[in-house]
Amino acid sequence: MKKIEKDIKCRCCGKTYQAQVIASRFIPDTYLDGKPLSDRDIPELYICPECHYAAVDAVGGEIDADAKSVVGGDEYQRLITSDSHVDRYKAALMSADENSERYILQGLCWSYEAAGDDKAAAETRRRLAKVIAGDIGTAPKIDDILLYVECMRRLGEFAEAGETLESISEEMEKAKGDYVYKIYSFEAALVRRGDSEQHLSSEVPAYED
Ligand SMILES: [Zn+2]
Numbered sequence: 001m002k003k004i005e006k007d008i009k010c011r012c013c014g015k016t017y018q019a020q021v022i023a024s025r026f027i028p029d030t031y032l033d034g035k036p037l038s039d040r041d042i043p044e045l046y047i048c049p050e051c052h053y054a055a056v057d058a059v060g061g062e063i064d065a066d067a068k069s070v071v072g073g074d075e076y077q078r079l080i081t082s083d084s085h086v087d088r089y090k091a092a093l094m095s096a097d098e099n100s101e102r103y104i105l106q107g108l109c110w111s112y113e114a115a116g117d118d119k120a121a122a123e124t125r126r127r128l129a130k131v132i133a134g135d136i137g138t139a140p141k142i143d144d145i146l147l148y149v150e151c152m153r154r155l156g157e158f159a160e161a162g163e164t165l166e167s168i169s170e171e172m173e174k175a176k177g178d179y180v181y182k183i184y185s186f187e188a189a190l191v192r193r194g195d196s197e198q199h200l201s202s203e204v205p206a207y208e209d
Helices: 064-073 074-080 083-096 101-114 118-138 142-154 158-167 169-173 181-193
Strands: 002-009 017-025
Touching: 017 142, 074 083, 083 101, 101 118, 118 142, 142 181, 158 169, 158 181, 169 181
Parallel strands: none
Antiparallel strands: 002 017
């Protein structure tokens, strides 16, 4: 994994600081929801050394006054300075805006799984699914619909996952032969057999309808 130093301008206090960002990365495989194979590769947040605002990337304008007051609060400061990945993601979620919320919920869910807290991971995944459903409602994208299905499947909500797959079946028929169709039919097979376990992306090309 290649890392480079990059200047990040804090969206909360305006300080510019250097952070190690991943420049290029060969990812041989992930789980179907994009989770890295190793818990060590769960993305880190970029934390401002001055005010401790946690950013998920190097872009974005100034955050609003409400979010700034959250960052200045005791609870946020307690969580963001914790050694626990879960705590830091919880802090980041407190000050998240709608652009970063999805990414943070995903990271929090994976962090809970890495910590062995499956119940909290499921609650977070349910919250993530709700946000994705909202995005689908305003701008439907196949990738989002398949990620929503993956969330529902992992939650054991097979009826909802199956109905969602059914709703895109006509569109998917036109994509037959494409990689996205393979993901679609792999998800459909997992849903049919009531499988809520995590599966690898590398299982997709090997799967034959
Ligand atoms: Zn700052």
